[in-house]
Amino acid sequence: MTNEIFSIHQSLTDALQRAVAVYGVPEITITLESPKDKTHGDYATPIAMALAKKLKKAPLSIAQDMVKNLSLDPSLVSGAEVAAPGFINLRLAPKAYYGVLEGILTAGAQYGENKQLQGRRLLLEFVSANPTGPLNVVNARAAVLGDTITRLTRVSGGQVDTEYYVNDAGNQARLFGESLEAAISRVRGVPKDAPEGGYQGAYMEDLAREFLTETEGNSKDFNLSTAKLGEWGMDRVVQWHKESLGKFGVSFERWFSERRELHEPGLVAETLKKLTEMGLTYDKDGATWIKTSEFGAHKDEVLIKSNGIPAYIVADIAYHLHKLKRGYSKVINIMGPDHHGHILSMKAAHKALGFEESLFEVLIAQHVSLLSGGQKVKMSKREGKFVTMEELLGQVGKDAARYFFVMRGANSHLDFDIEVAQKQTDENPVFYVQYAHARICSLLKKCAERGLHPSRHARDFTSLQEPETFLLLKEIMEFPQWVVESAKSYEPHRMVVYLQNLAADFHLFYTKHRILDAPSEVAQARLGLAQAVRIVLENALGLLGVTAPEQM
């Protein structure tokens, strides 16, 4: 086990548990926290305060008693103190740190892998943009969020299947076919407008040209029905999406086609039948409705429109039914802010069908405002003037784009300043972290040039004694913990916070302590530490899909 952090936590918790057991108070959970103020030690527990009320004793005296009763391995903990109003502060022994350091160097690229989320089986659906046009920046944000959550969960021993729902059926498919037909006509020089509510942008004509090139000299395909044309076009747009996402380092295990996997095999009709049989539907105004309001939604939804055509929600329910039946411990959907009105009805539908409500969870990737030099970039979907994911990627690059998208919590509105993301200065937070990595690489290169080869085995780290050093050691030691917490809470931005902290700790250490010029044993030890920091930076950046450059 390379992640000694977890066993350290366990030993500390166990020891505290034993000390608490003396009081015979049931149902007390031991909380262990890292105090913000480092002078308070490495770990603190407020357990005595929680006990105070039940025991009717002063928290301070409880804490003092507990410390006396604590049996702790001295090679693990060097000190336990009591602080007002009743905290117990624990200080790790240097030896414990050195052991972790050794472990990191041995584990290398594997450091951070753990089993904490073993047994978790997620289905993560994200992006799922309509195959009627290019991906936008919110799609990009969702893509990065989903992909990062996937990486974090997998490295923590959880299982994740990623899925992209392709909405290639129904009304919008028809409209798309007609729009493409019109675009082809225009490309051939015959003016023709897209239908009402159809798709207009320049990309439609690109698509038309692609179609013409592909079917040149093949008269048969020229006479595709509008429906078939729409299918061809949507498949092609899906292809575009795959490619764009690929450039972003995001891939999906399964592209789930609404038409091929739900409509054609009859699952939509089957779902409708099931809902009816369960008595969840009724007729009104010539339409068929589902009683979602009885299950927590604000209103009922139309299942079958009065023209006899099923509404989109039927396919949606069919899809989710399909997902739920596959035995996941959690089915998660990352959606854009424009769909959050939909959440309650979907939750209600789940409940109506008898599934545990908590099985299904929705994460919202909130709105992204694109700025350029502090000014809002004006976009208008109607005029086809909007920045696509691909354009953004072209302008700022994969590293900056990915970093910016996970920098903030998913449900915070995000200000994305293109100009800042392009800058190669200290205004750009990506560089701060990458620079720390590049500095270490440069060090390691220099050290090789000087013939200093930090030996792989039998290291002696006892010369690592300075406060800045222990700060760094603590930070890299906690890496797996941050990974797990980020994964567990579906909050990948915590990894960004961690990286900023780690980079700052390293930069501080670097300016305060010479490495190569230090006496040989010290140099060896510090190089080992630097190498460990480099490993963690690379692994953490890797989890975000950002590169760790060797020089800048």
Add this chain to the structure above:
RNA sequence: GCGCCUGUAGCUCAGUUGGAUAGAGCAACUGCCUUCUAAGCAGUGGGUCCCCGGUUCGACUCCGGGCAGGCGCACCA
């Protein structure tokens, strides 16, 4: 009107799930390179954590009620 999200330093945002003196980056100002990358470090100034109540040893965090901004509330998907 109803629902979701947000409200923390001049700006953009964290805040380890209820803990100790509320933090970071940027912007402003001041220092630090004949020495391993100054894309860095140190320091200074900057706060009614939107407001009012409640819960308790303790609240930025949880609950209730307001206020403000964003988004959503179709027989569209």
